[in-house]
Amino acid sequence: MGVTPKIAPSMLSSDFANLASESHRMLNLGADWLHMDIMDGHFVPNLTIGAPVIESLRKHTKAYLDCHLMVTNPLDYVEPLAKAGASGFTFHVETSKSWSFYFLLLWFFWIDDWKELIQKIKSHGMRPGVALKPGTPIEEVYPLVEADNPVEMVLVMTVEPGFGGQKFMPEMMDKVRILRMKFPSLDIEVDGGLGPSTIDVAASAGANCIVAGSSVFGAPEPAQVISLLRNSVEKAQQTLIQ
Numbered sequence: 001m002g003v004t005p006k007i008a009p010s011m012l013s014s015d016f017a018n019l020a021s022e023s024h025r026m027l028n029l030g031a032d033w034l035h036m037d038i039m040d041g042h043f044v045p046n047l048t049i050g051a052p053v054i055e056s057l058r059k060h061t062k063a064y065l066d067c068h069l070m071v072t073n074p075l076d077y078v079e080p081l082a083k084a085g086a087s088g089f090t091f092h093v094e095t096s097k098s099w100s101f102y103f104l105l106l107w108f109f110w111i112d113d114w115k116e117l118i119q120k121i122k123s124h125g126m127r128p129g130v131a132l133k134p135g136t137p138i139e140e141v142y143p144l145v146e147a148d149n150p151v152e153m154v155l156v157m158t159v160e161p162g163f164g165g166q167k168f169m170p171e172m173m174d175k176v177r178i179l180r181m182k183f184p185s186l187d188i189e190v191d192g193g194l195g196p197s198t199i200d201v202a203a204s205a206g207a208n209c210i211v212a213g214s215s216v217f218g219a220p221e222p223a224q225v226i227s228l229l230r231n232s233v234e235k236a237q238q239t240l241i242q
């Protein structure tokens with residue numbers, strides 16, 4: 001498998017009043033990426049941060065800022081986030097559900113919308129990813145991964161997006177397994193309820209990018225949790241390539 005483990009603490013669980021020092025702490029403890037949850041209070045029932053906070057944080061770190069856009073209109077966020085210094089831009093496939101439902105005849109325009117979004121993310125120097133909620137079938141992301149100009153990561157949500165500290169949904173691992181079989185070199189991220197008791201099932205299904213909020217920030221020794229998450233992914237990868 002040509003994918004490397006990426007451990008991404010979810011900064012949603014950090015002390016937002018000390019975001020820069022919390023970020024440095026996580027990176028010093030072994031994190032690869034910082035996962036930034038951007039919520040608009042509309043796509044999900046919670047409101048968090050946006051481009052101004054990413055811009056402020058960028059002044060304090062060169063780290064990969066893995067931005068997860070839980071917003072209704074991701075296209076509107078491309079330019080502001082690129083200017084702010086985001087690294088990854090992962091949007092939700094469901095953000096155009098209403099288009100495909102109400103305007104079936106515009107299906108091909110819907111596809112073109114995604115092409116435009118992915119193209120715009122890349123032309124602004126960010127890495128595009130697509131996320132899907134627990135209730136969304138995995139087939140919905142295939143066109144975006146198989147496109148001529150594809151997304152480079154799929155984020156499989158293992159909780160309903162909106163809040164940290166929820167219970168991991170093991171039934172989402174079928175999606176990860178199917179994706180890993182179909183796309184051996186794709187970055188597959190899992191997000192929600194990941195920690196020492198759930199990582200093995202996610203890693204053995206084929207996830208290589210691991211978002212973990214409460215299990216890392218709530219641990220007495222966060223470095224041990226980060227290291228355990230990484231070891232589990234590495235071990236599973238050895239098995240998957242045999």
Ligand SMILES: O=C(CO)[C@H](O)[C@H](O)COP(=O)(O)O
Nearest residue numbers: 161162164165192193213214
């Ligand atoms: O996207 C998210 C919520 O929508 C968070 O990143 C996610 O829930 C991580 O938090 P935890 O590890 O505590 O579940």
